[in-house]
Amino acid sequence: MPPHHGDRCIEDSLADLALLDMLTAPAPPDPAALGLDVNMKPQKKHHGYKRRDADLDPLLLAAAASYGHVTRNHYAHDFFPAVGDPHAEGAYDWTKWQPEDPQERKPRLKYVSRQAPRSQRVKQEGKENGTAASEPLRCADNLPLSSAKTTFAPAPPTATTATSSSLLPPSAELEVKCMARTRVPTPHGPIFLHLYHNNRDNKEHLAIVVDSAQLREDVPPLAPPIRSRSLDAVWSDTETDVERITRGAYVGRLSQNSQMPSRPVEERADPTSIDTIPPPLVRIHSECFTGETIGSMRCDCGEQLDEAIRQISQPITIPSPSDPSQTVTIPGRGAVVYLRQEGRGIGLLSKIRAYNLQDLGHDTVTANLMLGHKADERGYDIAGAILRDLGLDGGVRLLTNNPDKMQALEKEGIRVVERVPMVPRSWQRRQHHKLGAALVGVHVHHEADEREKGVTMIGMGEVYGEDLDKYLRTKVLRMGHMLPLQLADSDDGERM
Numbered sequence: 001m002p003p004h005h006g007d008r009c010i011e012d013s014l015a016d017l018a019l020l021d022m023l024t025a026p027a028p029p030d031p032a033a034l035g036l037d038v039n040m041k042p043q044k045k046h047h048g049y050k051r052r053d054a055d056l057d058p059l060l061l062a063a064a065a066s067y068g069h070v071t072r073n074h075y076a077h078d079f080f081p082a083v084g085d086p087h088a089e090g091a092y093d094w095t096k097w098q099p100e101d102p103q104e105r106k107p108r109l110k111y112v113s114r115q116a117p118r119s120q121r122v123k124q125e126g127k128e129n130g131t132a133a134s135e136p137l138r139c140a141d142n143l144p145l146s147s148a149k150t151t152f153a154p155a156p157p158t159a160t161t162a163t164s165s166s167l168l169p170p171s172a173e174l175e176v177k178c179m180a181r182t183r184v185p186t187p188h189g190p191i192f193l194h195l196y197h198n199n200r201d202n203k204e205h206l207a208i209v210v211d212s213a214q215l216r217e218d219v220p221p222l223a224p225p226i227r228s229r230s231l232d233a234v235w236s237d238t239e240t241d242v243e244r245i246t247r248g249a250y251v252g253r254l255s256q257n258s259q260m261p262s263r264p265v266e267e268r269a270d271p272t273s274i275d276t277i278p279p280p281l282v283r284i285h286s287e288c289f290t291g292e293t294i295g296s297m298r299c300d301c302g303e304q305l306d307e308a309i310r311q312i313s314q315p316i317t318i319p320s321p322s323d324p325s326q327t328v329t330i331p332g333r334g335a336v337v338y339l340r341q342e343g344r345g346i347g348l349l350s351k352i353r354a355y356n357l358q359d360l361g362h363d364t365v366t367a368n369l370m371l372g373h374k375a376d377e378r379g380y381d382i383a384g385a386i387l388r389d390l391g392l393d394g395g396v397r398l399l400t401n402n403p404d405k406m407q408a409l410e411k412e413g414i415r416v417v418e419r420v421p422m423v424p425r426s427w428q429r430r431q432h433h434k435l436g437a438a439l440v441g442v443h444v445h446h447e448a449d450e451r452e453k454g455v456t457m458i459g460m461g462e463v464y465g466e467d468l469d470k471y472l473r474t475k476v477l478r479m480g481h482m483l484p485l486q487l488a489d490s491d492d493g494e495r496m
């Protein structure tokens with residue numbers, strides 16, 4: 001920098017320092033010493049100046065810096081989503097709040113944004129101006145639905161879909177890793193619960209492996225054990241047996257007296273499956289909090305999960321390998337891959353809203369579309385990777401009515417050798433009752449009769465009712481599910 005510029009800089013800096021001193025020093029400096037007007041009004045005596053924060057709002061500054069003409073008023077932030085519209089559905093008008101005890105202070109209210117994130121609004125504006133192709137604007141999550149007839153622009157894919165939310169771009173090779181496995185006793189027998197991580201989303205997808213032969217050390221297994229390659233792999237040079245066992249990489253039944261770490265698949269000599277053993281029974285199941293946890297009878301998801309574990313756990317009878325004239329029975333084997341794709345991938349929040357639209361008369365597909373979602377936003381690539389990790393890609397019997405799942409798994413390189421239908425229990429019962437009525441006096445054996453309380457996840461033998469019938473009907477008629485309709489009060493299955 002040229003010298004005269006340097007001098008100016010030093011002078012400016014000194015003046016700045018003097019000003020700073022004046023503002024922050026414990027006692028005001030003598031104005032004459034600073035070369036200021038000595039007739040200036042004398043300052044009051046005190047121990048320092050009161051702290052003065054800038055009036056500038058950091059939020060406004062950030063907004064202005066990044067997006068020219070935005071001002072604070074462009075933001076609809078508020079301390080409660082409905083303060084501005086106290087009559088909105090479910091709104092509480094906090095301006096009318098009266099404390100019961102006059103000493104009580106007004107509660108601190110949550111600071112909430114009443115509109116879509118700015119990134120989306122900017123994109124939308126760009127789109128309207130034809131300057132950017134982007135996702136359309138979506139209703140903010142905390143805005144109430146204004147009317148049942150409202151339709152929303154398509155929502156961006158949610159974080160629940162296996163293919164959408166990404167830790168890595170979808171082009172990166174998908175990897176799954178079983179982080180832990182443990183034995184869980186169920187009403188249908190023991191299962192091994194496997195928890196998976198992956199590099200595509202941040203969900204903890206699960207695999208419920210049914211293979212109780214692994215617990216029996218006295219009988220040599222006839223079929224290869226269903227084990228996770230990634231779990232049994234060596235994770236580090238320094239890992240200890242205790243670490244392996246703690247994450248579930250053990251063989252046999254773990255107990256105080258039995259603690260045998262497993263070996264990686266490459267070092268094992270697992271038996272190869274014999275031809276007479278049917279391919280493992282597999283179900284790909286998507287999370288349903290309402291159906292599985294609180295016993296909702298709007299859908300049959302809880303029942304399906306229970307039924308899948310029950311069916312997979314059924315013992316298998318095959319000709320004895322040593323004497324084909326005899327039979328042997330081996331424990332049932334297979335797996336349920338439990339994907340965290342709540343509400344067909346739209347998430348629980350949207351599913352709850354969809355239920356309200358359904359109560360207004362829309363079916364599941366339309367309700368999803370009205371909320372700006374697709375009818376089904378699920379992906380099955382993670383399921384495919386989990387099945388490969390479990391060594392279940394060589395041919396499976398798939399428990400489903402959903403043609404999309406069949407195609408998706410085939411695309412993932414999982415050979416589906418057979419589709420095993422999932423018939424709702426209430427439909428099975430109706431069918432049996434019809435049969436029973438036809439064959440008067442003949443006792444019709446029905447599997448459901450054998451099931452007592454406690455054999456399902458949620459304590460019910462079956463779900464039934466008007467809501468469920470609507471749900472199943474939509475699946476068959478609008479989503480192509482491969483299931484002959486058997487609805488309540490319907491003799492021929494055509495009604496409703």
Ligand SMILES: Nc1nc2c(ncn2[C@@H]2O[C@H](COP(=O)(O)OP(=O)(O)OP(=O)(O)O)[C@@H](O)[C@H]2O)c(=O)[nH]1
Binds near residue numbers: 284345351399400
């Ligand atoms: N959006 C929406 N999702 C629902 C509704 N009812 C259930 N679901 C979800 O639907 C999904 C059911 O998935 P699955 O159990 O895998 O079964 P499926 O795709 O119907 O196919 P199947 O294999 O034949 O049972 C779960 O994610 C549920 O949360 C609903 O009314 N709306």
